[in-house]
Amino acid sequence: MYSESQVPDASARIRGRRSDRRWVTQALELLQAEAGRSGWTPLIPFHAPGAGDIDIYLKDESLHPTGSLKHRLARALFTHGLCNGDIGPRTTIVEASSGSTAVSEAYFAQILGLDFVAVIPAATSREKIALIERHGGQVLVVEDPADVIRTAQSVTAQRDGHFMDQFTFASQATNWREGNIASELFTQLLREKHPVPEWIVVGAGTGGTSTSIARYARFSGFGTGIAVVDPEGSAFYEGWRRNDRSYVTSTPSRIEGIGRTRVERSFVPNLIDEVLPIPDAASIATMRWASRIIGRRVGASTGTNIWGTLQLAQRLSSSRRAGSIVSLICDTGERYSSTYFNDAWLAEQNIDIAPFERALEVFTSTGVLRAA
Ligand SMILES: Cc1ncc(COP(=O)(O)O)c(C=O)c1O
Structure with missing residues (x-):
């Protein structure tokens, strides 16, 4: 943990701001507390x-707590994004998912107070969509499953967010x-x-x-x-x-x-x-x-x-x-x-x-x- 005096003023860099590091430390503690629970x-x-x-x-x-094995992956992807300097206190989190990962990520985004957008294929069950929304996530339904990743990338660019990209990072983020x-x-x-x-x-x-x-x-x-x-x-x-x-x-x-x-x-x-x-x-x-x-x-x-x-x-x-x-x-x-x-x-x-x-x-x- 940083004390106030150890945290120098924010530098000009958006993602690397030192003041944000305190938030990152707190966010990682929230994730660890959740893992303990x-x-x-x-x-x-x-x-x-x-x-x-x-x-x-x-x-x-x-x-x-979020009903699937993706709970582990979501916690790992948030931990990875925080330690990688990709997620800060104002980052919108975006994911391409057939549902379960998005449900779990919406839950963690809510714990950390971050906006979350799930881009999902139209075939996703309505029960999963309701769960994403229950955790405060926004849902964007894409008709053609082949467009899900491309759409997630463009939403990320528009919102200057972070694309969690489970398909690329799952095996790297998991310990x-x-x-x-x-x-x-x-x-x-x-x-x-x-x-x-x-x-x-x-x-x-x-x-x-x-x-x-x-x-x-x-x-x-x-x-x-x-x-x-x-x-x-x-x-x-x-x-x-x-x-x-x-x-x-x-x-x-x-x-x-x-x-x-x-x-x-x-x-x-x-x-x-x-x-x-x-x-x-x-x-x-x-x-x-x-x-x-x-x-x-x-x-x-x-x-x-x-x-x-x-x-x-x-x-x-x-x-x-x-x-x-x-x-x-x-x-x-x-x-x-x-x-x-x-x-x-x-x-x-x-x-x-x-x-x-x-x-x-x-x-x-x-x-x-x-x-x-
Ligand atoms: C609902 C669901 N999501 C995802 C997976 C696979 O997980 P992974 O993305 O780690 O390959 C499985 C099966 O193991 C599953 O049943």
Whole structure:
């Protein structure tokens, strides 16, 4: 902390003003206080009938104050922006997001007393838009998802703001060595039957979560495999398989939060042991099935995670191996009542989940999971 006398008068530079440094110090303290209040998220056993000797755990990221794993990323991006001299007391924060990151950033901007503008694609659920606005954020809806980043950049220029740019900075802003999702989950597993998981299974939006977990596992000497589950329309699977970072697709993902039409900078293919392409209908059927087992609604990307987890559990079981697999509850299903939980919406989107619902029933009684 600075005392008054230690802080010299402001220099002419807008962003580097010394008087602003006091505000930055206070802002960083507010973020740390929030981290202390939020604490660790629980790692819950997921008792999937059919999973045999494989212990499945879900790290429940929906229990962050802003309801998703993006709470961690938002805090990291604000910390990075403050320490980088990009955010000061009058900076408007701008983000391009399919919703969850914007919800979390709106919350942190409000804590710091900053204006926040979210540029989001039109397909974003209305529940998420309401949450951004509840935290005082301004929402700008863009019809073509391909225009979201360009629009965010131009809003940033108009408002002389700071573009958080999660897709570029997620993996840089996150402290992957300590105090992160991976250090929490490995510590939480210490007293379990299989403390070092065979696999950790996550989706990729920015790619930052998979990158941070993989880096931490390497840094700490764990041999755990890192699997990314990828929805239809996303470039990560083919980009990884062909080892081609320039691979692009033309249809955006329908599973909010994960899947991108290009291989984002925060996704590091070298760190990923396997990418599993998952049909959207499988994600949604599994989301509903898992919500019944857990006893509360989870989001569609959690369904993607769990379908991939069941595939890997089956693979381990069929080679007669025991062990543990960890995945994530990324966000709550309450955000998707009007979409993934709504049969009329599914019909409009031409998504038939019935074959995957049957596949899950068969898995429940036989432990065999067949792609429908
Ligand atoms: C809602 C949601 N957002 C984002 C992600 C991916 O996060 P990241 O941007 O770190 O790749 C996931 C899945 O893990 C998710 O479910």
